[in-house]
Each structure stands twice: as structure tokens, then as C-alpha cells.
Amino acid sequence: MGLLDNLVVAPRPRSRICGLGAYLPDRAVDNAELGSLVTCPDRELQQSLPRYIESLTGIRVRRWSNHKEPPSLLAARAAQAAFEASGARPGEIDTLIFAATDMDHIEPATATIVQDHLGLGAVNAFDIKCACNSVLQAMFVMDALIANGACRKGLIVCGEAGSQWATLDIKDRADLAMKLGGLTLGDGGAAILMEPSDDERGLLEFNLTTLPDCWRFCHIPHDTDWRSRSDRSIMGWFYLDLSSLAKVVREHVPSYCAEYAEYRRREFGETRFTETMHYLIPHQISERLIRMLCAATQMPYDRTAVTADRYGNTGAASIPIALHEAINDGQIVPGSGQEVGLFGAASGFSIGHVRLRM
Numbered sequence: 001m002g003l004l005d006n007l008v009v010a011p012r013p014r015s016r017i018c019g020l021g022a023y024l025p026d027r028a029v030d031n032a033e034l035g036s037l038v039t040c041p042d043r044e045l046q047q048s049l050p051r052y053i054e055s056l057t058g059i060r061v062r063r064w065s066n067h068k069e070p071p072s073l074l075a076a077r078a079a080q081a082a083f084e085a086s087g088a089r090p091g092e093i094d095t096l097i098f099a100a101t102d103m104d105h106i107e108p109a110t111a112t113i114v115q116d117h118l119g120l121g122a123v124n125a126f127d128i129k130c131a132c133n134s135v136l137q138a139m140f141v142m143d144a145l146i147a148n149g150a151c152r153k154g155l156i157v158c159g160e161a162g163s164q165w166a167t168l169d170i171k172d173r174a175d176l177a178m179k180l181g182g183l184t185l186g187d188g189g190a191a192i193l194m195e196p197s198d199d200e201r202g203l204l205e206f207n208l209t210t211l212p213d214c215w216r217f218c219h220i221p222h223d224t225d226w227r228s229r230s231d232r233s234i235m236g237w238f239y240l241d242l243s244s245l246a247k248v249v250r251e252h253v254p255s256y257c258a259e260y261a262e263y264r265r266r267e268f269g270e271t272r273f274t275e276t277m278h279y280l281i282p283h284q285i286s287e288r289l290i291r292m293l294c295a296a297t298q299m300p301y302d303r304t305a306v307t308a309d310r311y312g313n314t315g316a317a318s319i320p321i322a323l324h325e326a327i328n329d330g331q332i333v334p335g336s337g338q339e340v341g342l343f344g345a346a347s348g349f350s351i352g353h354v355r356l357r358m
Contacts, residue, residue, distance in 0.1 A: 003252065003351065004259040006209050008140075013202025013357065014147040019193030021082025022324040023074055024311060025065040029163075034062075034183060040170040049176075053183060058287025062186030062312025064163040071102040071159030072110050074189030076117035078317075079157050082191040088153070090118050095145060095154040096125040099138035101220075101315040101347075102160050103127065114157050124151075131218075132283050132346035133208065134158065134316035135190065136354050140206045142194050156192040160315035163187050165220050167237035181218065181240030184286070186312025190320035201335070201357050207260075208344075208352035211252070217245040218347035248349050249289065256351055257296035274299040277355075278338035279331060283345050284308035284318035293343060305331075319344065334358050 031050035040046040054060055065074060075098060083090060098111035105113075111125040130137040138156045145151035162185030170176050197203075216224070221236025223229075264273035274280070280299045282290050284307050294301050305322035307314075314321055319342050326332045332340060335358065342354040 002259055003209055003256045004207055004263055006352075007205060007207040007263070009205045010143075010203065013197040013200060013204060015143045015194050016197040016202035017192055017356070018153075018195045019082045019086030019088050019191075020320065020324045020327065021078040021080065021085060021191040022321045023077035023081060023189035024321070025063045025069065025074075025187050027064045027066075028061050029064050030061045031059070038168045038170055042172055045170070045173060045176065053180070056180075056286070056288070057184055058309050059184050059312050060309050062163070062184070063188060065161050065187040067164065069161065069187070070104045071100055071161050072098070072104045072113035072117060073159065074161060074187065075100070075110075075114050075157035075159030075191065076189075078159070078189035078191040079114065079118055079155060082155075082193050086193055088193055090120055092153045093120060093155045094123050095142065095151040096120065096123050097128055097138045097142060097154065097156045098126075098158070099128045099134035099156055099316055100158045100160055101129070101131050101134060102162065102165075103129075110159070111157075114159075130210070130346060130350055131348055132285075132316050132318070133344040133348075133350045133352060135192070135320055136206075136342060136344045136352060137208060139192065139194070139203065139354055140208060143203050143206070146194060146196050152195065154194045156194065158190045158315075158317040158320065160189070160317045161187050162238065162313070162315055165236075165238040177242060178222075178239055179237065180242060182238035184313045185238065186314045188311060188314040188317045188321055190317040190324065192320055200337070204339070204355045204357055206352070206354050208350070210348045210350040211248075214245070214248055214349035215347065217241040217248070217349075245347075245349070249345060250292070252349070252351060253289075253292060253345065254296045257293070260353070261297075272298045276339055277341050279303055279305070279326060279340045280343065281305040281319055281322045281326065281340060282343040284311070284322060285313050285345065289345070332358055
């Protein structure tokens, strides 16, 4: 099975983004402050940690919320920003999807808590979870609901409080190898408003694929057998087998890009698919991954969104936050007809993209 076997191409855009919002907590935690918060018996390791994080990931600062800002509240604040920016009204929403790696509770759906925060009436509200590709999956589902008439105006929200899953207790270098991923996480919220497209603007194609067996490399809680224990608390920390997951990424990201390039060459006669793609917005794991993606796609770095250095890895919120920022900065102009690629890579291992015309 190829990585592009799930490609869905709309004969014409069926839905479009009609509003975006983002929320970032005020507290900015740089690597030096993070290093001072870490408890580690190896003083040399602790002192080198800030430089190590930046050299490995390019992350210098991340935003942290507090424990009074759960994922639902981060998402609701982003949704309020989307309403204000777009002029849409909460009463117009008939479908609400919460899509994130995080959640307020196992039960009920966090979407219902966001619904309560926003004061929405009776709407179709539910959660979608696919690690850091959750928002891309939600866009796929919302597009289908709009296409079949089940949704007239939908709201996708994401709230990530990943800092609360990071552990600051580092025993040694081997321990750091499994806990480093949590130290890169930043918090934030994002919101996307979607409605039927009445012109050529909108979502053009989707391809979302998950490979088996890779889920063991990255998970919360760190203890995969927590349900079998007498204390069934889900509290734990963000476990990441960085070397194993990095190997999967190095193997599949270039292959994915090559398959997509071949598809675009065959169907559209493009020498390279970035000829017609104005801007690329990847998931913000690290600067190193972004540069790998630029090399694989031949997309210039200055036409690629980079926010990880300032916000850290904000999970599923990273792509919509970066899209929102690119529009505010004038890199992307709504209504211009520019084509934008959203590229996701997530725990699972999940990989895919959404292509849209602004």
C-alpha cells in the first residue's frame, strides 16, 4: 500500500475556511528558564540542556498556560478570536469538532465543554483524535459533512496544554532521551470556521494515512499498561522514543513527498509540485523536520511557515496557528487564489496533507 492511496480530490472545492482564530498564553518560557526548572543530579547535563534543545530542535521559547486553562478553555478563547475576526456569530454554528492530542476528561467529549464555554445552543458536537494530525482529520470530516448537507457552518477547535504532560525530573542522559519530547511542548488554542464554497476557493484535496506498529514510540501516559494497575490514574508524562520515531520520519517523509510529486507530475504536468504551491505549512515539531520537508519538496524555506522556534511544538494546534500567523503577516492573502499545503506528521505514525486554495 502506498502512502498516497487515500488521496481524495474534490471535483471542485466543497468547503472553504471562512475564519481563523488563535490563542497563545502570555507566559513565555525560554530554554534557560526551562533548564532552571529541571531537576537533574547531573549538573553538567542540566546546564547544557538549553543549548541542546535549541541545537536539536530550533526551539528557543514555548508558551505555557496554567492549570486553570484546560484544553477546552484554550480552544474557546481561539474560537472567540475567530468569531471576532470573521464577523461570524456563535448562533450560526451547527457542528462543533474538538480536535487535539489533549482533552479535559476521558468522558465527556471536550467539544461539549467548549460548547458550554461559548454558550452555543444544541449543536452536533464531538471530538476527533489523531495525535498532532487531529485538526487535519477534522477538516476532512467537516468537508464531508458540508458536502452532504449535514453542516452549514462548522467550527473546528483545538486546545493543547502539552506543558502539563512534560516531566521536569531528568535522571540522566538515557532518561532525557525519553523525556525530551515533553520539554519541546508549548500550549495554545486554534479555531477554524468552515462553510460551503461558492467559488474556486476552498479545500482541494486530502490525503491522510496512518502506519501500524509505530504507536509504541510516542504516547501519554508513559506507562502503556496503566489500565491494568490498581491505581488507574492516567497521570503520567509524555513518552517519546526520539531515535525510533526519527528513523520512521526520515524513512517516510521523503517517500511521501516523492509519491506526491509523481502524482502531480502525472496529473498536472508539474516538474515539481511546489511550482503551484504558494506556501507550505508543516507541523511544527522542530526546525530540523521543517528543513527536511523543504529539501524533500524543493520548497524554499522563506515560503514555509516556521513557528516552533517561538511557540514550541503546540501539537495539533501548530498548523492552524501557523496558518493564522501567515495570514496576519501577509504571507498568505485570502481571496488571492494562492494554493497552500498543510503537511502533518504525527504519533501513530500518521502522515498526510490538505491542499487548499485561498
